[in-house]
Amino acid sequence: MKIAVLTDSTANIGDELRKRYDIKEVYLSVLFKGQAYREMIDISPAEFYARMRAESELPSTSQPSIGEYVDKVEELKAAGYTDVIAIHLSSGISGTYQNAIAVNDMVKGIRVHAVDSEISLTPQAFLCVRAAQMIEAHASVDEIVTELKAMVGSQVAYFMVNDLKNLKKGGRLSGAQAFVGSMLQVKPILHFVDTKIEALDKVRTKKKALKRIEELMVDYMDGETTGTGCILHANAEEEAKQWLQEVKEQYPEVQFIIHEMTPVIGTHLGEGALAFGMTKRVLNL
Structure with missing residues (x-):
């Protein structure tokens, strides 16, 4: 075998x-005007976000x-x-x-x-x-x-996005949820529930949204001190690095890595999104 x-x-x-x-x-792949680009092969995250800012229409994915x-x-x-x-x-x-x-x-x-x-x-x-x-x-x-x-079934991730317009346009979140988020001018916090992306909370500022995610992680860890974690960003590396330093202080025994969101995920979450993921498994990366 x-x-x-x-x-x-x-x-x-x-x-x-x-x-x-x-x-x-x-x-x-991400598609701009019908032209497909394999993420991380034909188009880098930096190239993708520059192109997405320049286009009037949201790219699609395949x-x-x-x-x-x-x-x-x-x-x-x-x-x-x-x-x-x-x-x-x-x-x-x-x-x-x-x-x-x-x-x-x-x-x-x-x-x-x-x-x-x-x-x-x-x-x-x-x-x-x-x-x-x-x-x-x-x-x-x-x-x-x-x-x-x-x-x-035992690992989690929470995402903070600047708004819900990309998820609404891409059909990955219900229109009602997207409408509420845009009307209140909040920083939505999202997570996966039964394989789908759902809005979990709405917070007025980015700083408060990140703190809310940290609180959710405290609940998830439930006193555990070891595991493997990640901070993710959509073309927001400096903010991600700063956040990483803060969460490392909370969890000194957890191994963290920082990764960039790929173009396909960036299409749906939008530029500037940040996320915090964790598993209680110790992977020794």
Whole structure:
């Protein structure tokens, strides 16, 4: 048995972790005026945000085609893999997870075990790292999938966005919620619930919104002092770095990393978004 870990570009796994754990990827795309650009390959986050500011219309996004997914799995089969742990962004905002399920009827001689992260970005990457570490420890496929599903249900992330217009236009949040947020001129706090993005709270200023997220994390940790965390940003690196220093003081035993949101996620959350994610698993990144 030879097991591969496959994820998608929204996890933004990073070169170091990808190489260390040999994690494979498929790519989502952003589309400007019908032209598709694979995120992190054809367009960088900096290029994306500059383009989005210059355009009058919000870009759209697309998942890898089923043909692209089949090609990737065929490639893994040719490399000698018998099983694939496929960990993808939430099924509530993309059909990539469904592709991972469908490909089993199209490629024989290799089995794809699809895991819905029910989230995206670095918390999705945490799942990939955990899977790869278990493969190194010679765990079985069933053991890995069971652990990942438990981890999905026990990690959290909270997002602060400047407004809800991108989510409203992209159809990732209900129009009523978006309307309330825009009318009150607040900083919405979002999270994933049952694979979908929902508004959790509305706070008047960015500073208060970040403090509210920190309070939510205190509730989540419930006295635990160890784990693995992340601060995420959409072209707001300096703010993210400052926030990271603050949360490190709260959780000195937690290993934190800072990552940039990919163009696909940035399309929906908008420039300037910030997020705080955490798992109680100690991953030793």
